[in-house]
Amino acid sequence: MPTVYVNNQPVEFGAEERLNCVQAAQRAGVEIPHYCWHRALSVVASCRMCLVEVGQKKPDGAIAMQPKLIPGCQTPVTDGMVIVSDSDKVKAAQKATLEYLLLDHPLDCPTCDQAGECYLQDYSFRYGRGYSRLQEPKEQPPDKTYIGDQITLFTDRCILCSRCVRFTREISGTAELQIINRGNHAEIDIFPDEPCNNKLAGNVVDLCPVGALCSKDFLYKQRVWWLKTANSVCPNCSTGCSIFVDECEDRVYRLRPRYNPRAQGDFMCDEGRFGWKYVHGDERLHLPVQRDGGAAVSHDWDVVLPAARTALAEAAKRGEIAAVLSPWMTLEEAYLLVSYLKSLTSKLSLAVAPVRTVGEDDKYPKDVHGRTMEPTKFTIRAEKCPNRRGVEMILQHFAGSVMPMGDVLGRASSGAFTAMYLVGGDPQGWINEVQAAALDKVNTVIVQDILPSPASQRAKVVLAGGSFAEREGTFVNHAGLAQSIHRAIRSPGEGRPDGRILWDLAERRGLFSAAAVRREMADQVPALKPLLDAELGELGIKL
Amino acid sequence: MPRFEPVLLKRIDKPNSAALAGYRADGGYTALKKALAMAPDDVTNLVKDSGLRGRGGAGFSAGAKWSFLPKNHPGPIYLCVNADESEPGTFNNRILMEQDPHQLLEGIAIACHAIRSNAAYIYLRYEYGRSYRVLDAAIKECYAAGLLGENILGTGFKLDVRLHRGAGAYICGEETGLIESLEGKRAWPRIKPPYPAIEGLFRKPTIVNNVETLCCVTHILTRGVEWFKSMGVPPDPNNKRDQGSYGPKLYCISGHVNKPCCVELPLGVMARELIDVHGGGVWKGRKAKAVVPGGISMGFLSANELDTKLDFEGPGKVGCLGLGTAAVVVIDDQTSMVDVLYNCCRFMSHESCGQCTPCREGTAWMTKILERIRTGRGKLEDIDLLYEVANSMGIIPGTTICGLADGAAWPVKNAVTKFRGEFEEYIRSGRSSITPAQQLMAAH
Numbered sequence: 001m002p003t004v005y006v007n008n009q010p011v012e013f014g015a016e017e018r019l020n021c022v023q024a025a026q027r028a029g030v031e032i033p034h035y036c037w038h039r040a041l042s043v044v045a046s047c048r049m050c051l052v053e054v055g056q057k058k059p060d061g062a063i064a065m066q067p068k069l070i071p072g073c074q075t076p077v078t079d080g081m082v083i084v085s086d087s088d089k090v091k092a093a094q095k096a097t098l099e100y101l102l103l104d105h106p107l108d109c110p111t112c113d114q115a116g117e118c119y120l121q122d123y124s125f126r127y128g129r130g131y132s133r134l135q136e137p138k139e140q141p142p143d144k145t146y147i148g149d150q151i152t153l154f155t156d157r158c159i160l161c162s163r164c165v166r167f168t169r170e171i172s173g174t175a176e177l178q179i180i181n182r183g184n185h186a187e188i189d190i191f192p193d194e195p196c197n198n199k200l201a202g203n204v205v206d207l208c209p210v211g212a213l214c215s216k217d218f219l220y221k222q223r224v225w226w227l228k229t230a231n232s233v234c235p236n237c238s239t240g241c242s243i244f245v246d247e248c249e250d251r252v253y254r255l256r257p258r259y260n261p262r263a264q265g266d267f268m269c270d271e272g273r274f275g276w277k278y279v280h281g282d283e284r285l286h287l288p289v290q291r292d293g294g295a296a297v298s299h300d301w302d303v304v305l306p307a308a309r310t311a312l313a314e315a316a317k318r319g320e321i322a323a324v325l326s327p328w329m330t331l332e333e334a335y336l337l338v339s340y341l342k343s344l345t346s347k348l349s350l351a352v353a354p355v356r357t358v359g360e361d362d363k364y365p366k367d368v369h370g371r372t373m374e375p376t377k378f379t380i381r382a383e384k385c386p387n388r389r390g391v392e393m394i395l396q397h398f399a400g401s402v403m404p405m406g407d408v409l410g411r412a413s414s415g416a417f418t419a420m421y422l423v424g425g426d427p428q429g430w431i432n433e434v435q436a437a438a439l440d441k442v443n444t445v446i447v448q449d450i451l452p453s454p455a456s457q458r459a460k461v462v463l464a465g466g467s468f469a470e471r472e473g474t475f476v477n478h479a480g481l482a483q484s485i486h487r488a489i490r491s492p493g494e495g496r497p498d499g500r501i502l503w504d505l506a507e508r509r510g511l512f513s514a515a516a517v518r519r520e521m522a523d524q525v526p527a528l529k530p531l532l533d534a535e536l537g538e539l540g541i542k543l
Numbered sequence: 544m545p546r547f548e549p550v551l552l553k554r555i556d557k558p559n560s561a562a563l564a565g566y567r568a569d570g571g572y573t574a575l576k577k578a579l580a581m582a583p584d585d586v587t588n589l590v591k592d593s594g595l596r597g598r599g600g601a602g603f604s605a606g607a608k609w610s611f612l613p614k615n616h617p618g619p620i621y622l623c624v625n626a627d628e629s630e631p632g633t634f635n636n637r638i639l640m641e642q643d644p645h646q647l648l649e650g651i652a653i654a655c656h657a658i659r660s661n662a663a664y665i666y667l668r669y670e671y672g673r674s675y676r677v678l679d680a681a682i683k684e685c686y687a688a689g690l691l692g693e694n695i696l697g698t699g700f701k702l703d704v705r706l707h708r709g710a711g712a713y714i715c716g717e718e719t720g721l722i723e724s725l726e727g728k729r730a731w732p733r734i735k736p737p738y739p740a741i742e743g744l745f746r747k748p749t750i751v752n753n754v755e756t757l758c759c760v761t762h763i764l765t766r767g768v769e770w771f772k773s774m775g776v777p778p779d780p781n782n783k784r785d786q787g788s789y790g791p792k793l794y795c796i797s798g799h800v801n802k803p804c805c806v807e808l809p810l811g812v813m814a815r816e817l818i819d820v821h822g823g824g825v826w827k828g829r830k831a832k833a834v835v836p837g838g839i840s841m842g843f844l845s846a847n848e849l850d851t852k853l854d855f856e857g858p859g860k861v862g863c864l865g866l867g868t869a870a871v872v873v874i875d876d877q878t879s880m881v882d883v884l885y886n887c888c889r890f891m892s893h894e895s896c897g898q899c900t901p902c903r904e905g906t907a908w909m910t911k912i913l914e915r916i917r918t919g920r921g922k923l924e925d926i927d928l929l930y931e932v933a934n935s936m937g938i939i940p941g942t943t944i945c946g947l948a949d950g951a952a953w954p955v956k957n958a959v960t961k962f963r964g965e966f967e968e969y970i971r972s973g974r975s976s977i978t979p980a981q982q983l984m985a986a987h
Contacts, residue, residue, distance in 0.1 A: 045734045046898045048942055069942055074734050093942060096935035100904035133928060136911040160897065179729070179897070182712070184907035186897035 002079035005057065006030050007086050013077065021072030021083050022050055032085050033094060033123045035101075035209050036161040037073035040266040040377075041170055045074035047101075047161050049123065051093045053084040069093055091127065098128035104139040104184060105210075106156045114211030116224040120159065141187055147177075148196035150216055150270060151205060155187050158212035164188060164204035171267065171377050173365025174198040188212070199380060200364060202273040203266075206256055217274055218254045227253060230488035231538055233263075233475050234272035235328060235386035235468040239379055240477030241268040242538070245469050245488040252279055252469050252489060262481055262539050269380045276469065278427040279489075283451055285464040286493025292460075301494065305504055308461040311444040315419030316345035322408045322417045325395065326353045327385035328425025329498065330473025330485065331528065332517040334387075334394040336502035339524075341421065342398060343506075349417070350399040351408040352391055353430045356384040381478055385426065386468070390476030393543075397525045406435070413438035423498070424449030424456070425465070431455045448498060466497035472514035473499060474536065476543060482531060483540030484514070549807040550791045551758050555642035561677050563684040566645040572690060574764035578653040579698045586657035586764070593763045593771040594789040598635075599625055599716075599753030600838065600867045601946075602855040604786060605760070609658050611740035612748045621749040622655050622663040623725065623739075624757060627709050627716040629668055630838030631890060632870035635793035635805050636754040640667075640674040643758075644681035648704065650757030652695065653764055655702050658750050663704045666721050669711045678706055713894035717945045718751035719743075720896065731898045732945035759790055774809035776854040788854035788866075796822040798873035799829065811857070815849040817871050829875040833962070837867025839887045840950025842957035843874075862960070864953040880962040881969050882976050884954060885913040891951035902948035905936035909955055916966075919975035926966050930959050 001012040006021075006028040013019050013027070020043075025032045035047035050072040055065035057080040065082070069089065077083070084090060101120065109115045144153040160179065165188065168177045176196040180189045190196060196204065205215045227246040234241040234255065242260035246253050255276055257268035278284070288304040289296050298304055315321050323341055325334050341348050362380040363372040395402045412420060420442045424430050427450070436454035439445045447459035456462045470491045476482050491497060503512035522532035527543065534541055554560045554569060566572070578586050591606025612620060624647070628636040639647055651663050667675055682704050685691040693701050712730055714720040719733035722744045743749025763771050771790050778787035788810040794817055797803040802823030814834050818825065825831050833843040836853055842863040844851055851857045855866045874883055892906035909932055912925050936942065937952025959966055 043734070044898070046731075046900070046944060048900050051942060071734075093935065097900050100900050100908070100936075103904050103908055134908065134911075136908075136915055139907075159900070160903065181897070183892050183895040183897045184903050186903065 004077040004079070004081045004083060006083045019077050021052055021054065021070075021075050021077060024077045025072070025083060025085060030085060031126075032072045033119075033127055034073055035119060035159055036163060038163050038166075038207060038266075041163060041166045041207075043074050044162060044166070045071040047097070047159065049094065049097050051097070052090055053087055055082040055084075056080055057082055094123075094127040095129050098124055099132070101159045102128070102132060103134050104156065105159075106138065106140070106154075108157070111220075112154075112157065112211040113214045113219055113224075114157075114208075118211055119209040139184060141185075144189065146195060147188075147190055147213070148201050150202055150274065151196055152214050152216050152219065153188055154212050154214065157210050158188055159210055160186055160188075161209060163207040163209070164213055167200075167204055167207055168196060168198070171203070171365055172198045172200040173367060173373055175368070176201075177204070199269050199271065199362065200267060200378060202270045203257070203268070206267075215254065222248055222253045228488075230469075230486045231258060232468065232485045232488065233386060233477075233483045234268055235475070235485075236272040236275045236384060237269075237381040238383040238385060238388060238478035239264050239381045240386060240475055240481060240483060241272055242483060242540075243268060243272070247469070247488045250489040252276055258538070260483075260539050262542065263477060263483065264378065267378055269378070271380060276467075278451065279467045279469050280492070281451070284492050284495065285450055285452060285456065285462060286491070286495050288464050288494060289462040290460070291462075299494065301496070301504075304461060304463070305501070308446050308463070309505055309507070311460065312341075312419055312421070312446070313344060315444045316347075319418040320347040320349065320416060321345060321419040321421070322349040322351065322412065324351045324353050324405050324408060324420070324422040325391050326423040326425040326430065327355050327388040327391050328468075329387060329391055329423055330471060330475060330514070331387070331390045331394060331482070331521060332473040332514050333423075333471075333498045333502055334391045335521040335525070336499065336506060336517060337421065337423065338394055338398045340502065340506040348399075349403065349408050349411070350395050351403040351405045352388070352395060353405050353422075353424070353426070355388050356426060356428060356430070357382045358384055383478065384428070386477070387475040389478065389480060390474065390482070393476065393527045394521075394525065397527065405431075409435055409438040412442050415441045417442050419444035419446070421446045422448070422455050422459075423465075424451070424453055427451060427467075429453060448501060450495070463501050464491070464493070464495035465501060466491045466495060470495070471497040471499060472512075474514070474518060474531070480543040481540045482528075482536060482543050484536040547791075547808055550762050551639060551643075551646070551755065551793060552805075552807045554646070555638060560642050561644050561681060563645055563681065563688060563690075566643070570765070571645055572649055572696075574761045575649050575652050575656075575690070576696055578656050578764050579696060579700055583657050583659055586653065589768060590657065590760060590763060593768045594787050595756065595759050595763060595771065596786065596788065596855055597753055598755035598759070598792070598868070600630065600865070602788075602866060605752060605756050608740060608752075609654070609750055611738065612658055612750065613741065616659075616748055618659065619662060619747050620658055620660040621744045621747055622651065622658060622660045623718070623721060623744060623749055623751040624651060624663060624665040625716060625718065625721060625751055625753045626665050626667045626671070626674070627721060628671070628754070628868075629713045629716050630840065630868045630870060631887075632795060632797050632835060632872040633838050633868040634795050634797075634870075635868070637671055637674055638793070638805050639754055639758055640671070641677050644678050645685075646758050646761055647678075647754055648681055648685055648691070650759070650761040651704060652690070652702055653760050654750070654752060654757055656700055660750070661701050661703065663702065664725055664744070665704065665706045666715065666725055667706060667708050668716075669709045675706065675708055682706060712896075713890075714896045714945070714947060717947065720945065721751060722749060729896075731896050732947075734944050755793060776811035776852065776856075779856065782856070785856050788856065792869055794821070794853065795868070795870040796873070797870070798835075799826045799831070799875035799878070800824065800873050801826050811852045811854040813850050814844055814853055814871060817853070818849070818873055822871075822873065825873060825875050827875070829877060831873050832876040832878065833874040833880065833883070835870070835872035835874070835954075836863050837865065838870045839872070839890065839954055840947075841865055841867040842953040843961060845961045846876075862957060864949065879969065879976060880958055880965050881913065881916055884958045885910070885917055885976075887954045888913055888951070891947070895947060895951065899943040899948065901936035902943050902951065905932050905948065906951045908932055909951075916970060917976045919973050921970040923967060923970055925970065926959050926963060929955055933959075
């Protein structure tokens with residue numbers, strides 16, 4: 001295998017692989033500091049932070065080093081290449097570059113949103129000098145709050161890596177951002193009255209290695225070192241972007257994309273990024289409810305759950321029951337619910353709640369006329385739910401087909417069912433008054449949801465479930481990629497994650513464990529066999 | 544020494560020297576005819592054999608550059624003529640374009656034939672209005688006379704020349720900055736490789752040549768390699784990398800001389816001869832303190848280095864960056880080097896494109912340090928700091944994408960080493976080069 005030597009450490013790479021020095025060093029566990037380089041963007045090699053010494057190992061073992069420092073990001077590795085990132089010469093260049101970058105930097109770390117996750121801080125700490133030799137006044141260009149509806153620019157913190165500019169040109173294609181002026185007066189800006197409001201705009205905040213571009217939504221809300229992070233999957237469309245959920249004390253502060261080459265790549269859309277506010281909405285269902293003749297008689301899980309269990313069992317004895325599953329459920333929840341209801345009766349109708357679709361798949365980059373350009377680098381899907389494919393797999397296994405909710409409600413209105421179990425989850429609503437009227441003909445209606453709906457208003461039992469940030473389980477995206485979501489926060493009030501509700505409803509012993517259910521489910525459902533022994537890991541598994 | 548017979552400037556004093564009729568009467572466009580009768584590669588080899596080195600500043604072999612083009616490329620291949628003459632002190636291209644545009648156009652046509660290009664772009668410095676008008680008229684004359692366009696001189700060779708006016712940025716004279724600008728983008732120099740010969744204008748193979756280089760090509764065709772090599776300095780046998788400096792060169796003499804001028808001489812003339820003989824000596828009876836050998840980015844010769852031969856290798860031997868554009872700027876002994884250096888740094892920080900960190904920040908920082916010294920608030924440590932900043936931003940070969948950082952750093956390095964005493968004296972004296980009113984402004 002071709003081999004490259006990073007600080008005397010051999011690193012092998014595939015003959016077909018195209019790596020630059022930064023990536024090769026990463027493999028060796030060596031950090032070559034860099035600002036402008038980003039794997040999803042074109043190479044500009046302008047920040048000069050990644051300067052390294054390179055050379056070539058001759059067949060006789062002698063090493064011929066090139067006399068000048070080379071940007072590691074711009075230099076592809078070849079067999080026998082020698083990369084040195086810790087020599088005095090390299091260290092001096094790193095120190096000099098950092099000193100330059102900090103010359104006009106305001107050093108306002110105490111009030112900067114990026115503090116704690118800032119590459120200026122980190123690299124200064126590791127490679128910089130401890131003090132500034134600048135005696136003259138710093139440049140202080142004014143901040144630009146008009147950059148975008150969601151984005152603000154602290155102009156003086158910018159190091160002009162141009163990642164954001166390249167993102168809007170190469171990924172969104174919308175090209176709102178640009179660099180104006182020359183030399184050390186260069187600044188990021190927009191054309192007047194053409195703010196950066198494209199649907200992927202929030203990514204420039206993540207791309208910004210310093211605290212220049214900030215999210216107005218997150219600004220001054222929390223110090224990042226107080227945030228804990230859970231790996232999750234964005235539920236807002238069937239692309240299923242891998243994300244980080246950043247929380248503190250049961251409060252979500254922001255979502256960030258998590259790199260996943262099997263899912264979306266490096267980015268996420270603003271619909272997903274900012275579309276979690278309902279998680280902390282005042283209207284959230286935060287108590288379980290048992291009603292008798294319209295009046296609530298209990299809000300105690302220990303009363304409500306047994307009551308639901310008894311009502312279901314009795315209804316199953318009297319006649320047919322139906323369940324409406326939600327494309328917002330995890331595989332495990334869908335499996336738990338259906339296998340439980342199956343255990344009660346064979347006279348079971350299974351349907352799936354409407355899959356909300358909005359427009360068509362929205363592909364990026366776009367040209368100036370808004371037309372999609374090839375190759376597609378990001379897609380916001382029309383299907384606005386995380387797990388239609390997964391839930392349909394479960395339904396197909398147990399019912400042989402996937403029935404739309406309308407069919408089940410139609411039969412319900414003619415009194416076909418003694419009980420119905422409906423699961424919601426779509427924060428934009430999934431049932432209207434007219435549809436819900438059919439439930440009046442059903443004796444026992446159990447609704448498991450996170451927000452009130454015309455169905456929950458009619459239900460005998462309402463089970464307050466959890467949003468995506470509160471649950472464990474597996475989502476299957478549009479392409480059949482199974483990825484796990486992890487619990488980041490506790491549900492508001494007495495709300496419980498749906499897996500736990502269903503586990504307890506089924507009177508399974510012990511505590512709900514998504515992994516245990518996943519194993520059982522993979523064993524039972526042939527289509528999910530790949531999940532049997534494998535760990536889903538951070539990237540997920542293609543089904 | 545017999546008086547040198549000018550080659551490139553031969554026609555400039557003739558009345559109506561820019562007109563096609565006069566140029567043809569003096570034997571113009573016979574070189575093109577000769578070239579078109581030759582195979583393109585033979586023309587390239589001829590230029591290569593002549594040892595012609597680029598006159599734009601770097602002194603790279605023109606023929607070698609042409610031969611880097613990919614073989615059997617389906618085209619298009621472009622020629623870009625670098626007429627963005629903006630190195631301070633340089634005005635030789637301007638004279639060539641204003642006084643004898645057909646000499647350039649003939650050179651362009653010969654070069655395009657050699658590199659199999661059917662399209663040439665002249666990237667003209669915005670400030671050169673007269674050059675623009677003269678070249679524009681000359682190009683129109685050529686089209687009308689069948690010297691440009693389809694089927695040139697009945698040989699089937701086709702060539703279009705387009706004249707493009709820049710918008711006033713020094714960086715557009717850097718070859719890839721020029722290409723970016725020509726494509727309608729910000730003139731941010733490209734990372735190399737790929738070099739323009741492989742991927743240049745509109746992502747096609749491109750040759751970028753300076754105006755004076757192309758003018759030389761015309762005469763190499765007419766008079767041959769031996770004639771061209773009879774002028775200049777042969778390679779130093781002890782230096783394997785020296786390719787020799789052949790041919791005539793336009794030297795621009797400006798600054799504190801009695802007679803600023805542009806003079807054509809064989810490469811290798813001494814700085815002292817240029818000043819004393821051609822420039823009429825230092826003005827006001829003073830002495831030269833420092834001399835810029837070839838545009839400010841090349842650094843400074845001190846008074847005792849004036850016997851340096853101004854060929855491609857000479858200035859390098861005394862610590863300068865190179866010959867550059869051979870624009871000699873004379874600084875007299877009454878001028879403060881602190882002020883001179885401040886002027887250089889201010890120019891470079893104004894013209895830095897802002898792409899690479901060291902150049903963007905370093906040029907501005909050095910300017911600020913010198914600004915402070917000039918208000919009387921300098922410290923002796925500032926001298927070493929200036930040197931360190933200059934050294935870290937311009938380590939030849941550079942740590943930045945293009946050579947601007949090296950060119951910005953070199954005058955600083957030269958000034959603070961060759962004139963250190965003067966800097967120390969200036970700082971110790973606590974004097975200021977600026978008026979109290981200006982000082983007040985600078986303080987706020």
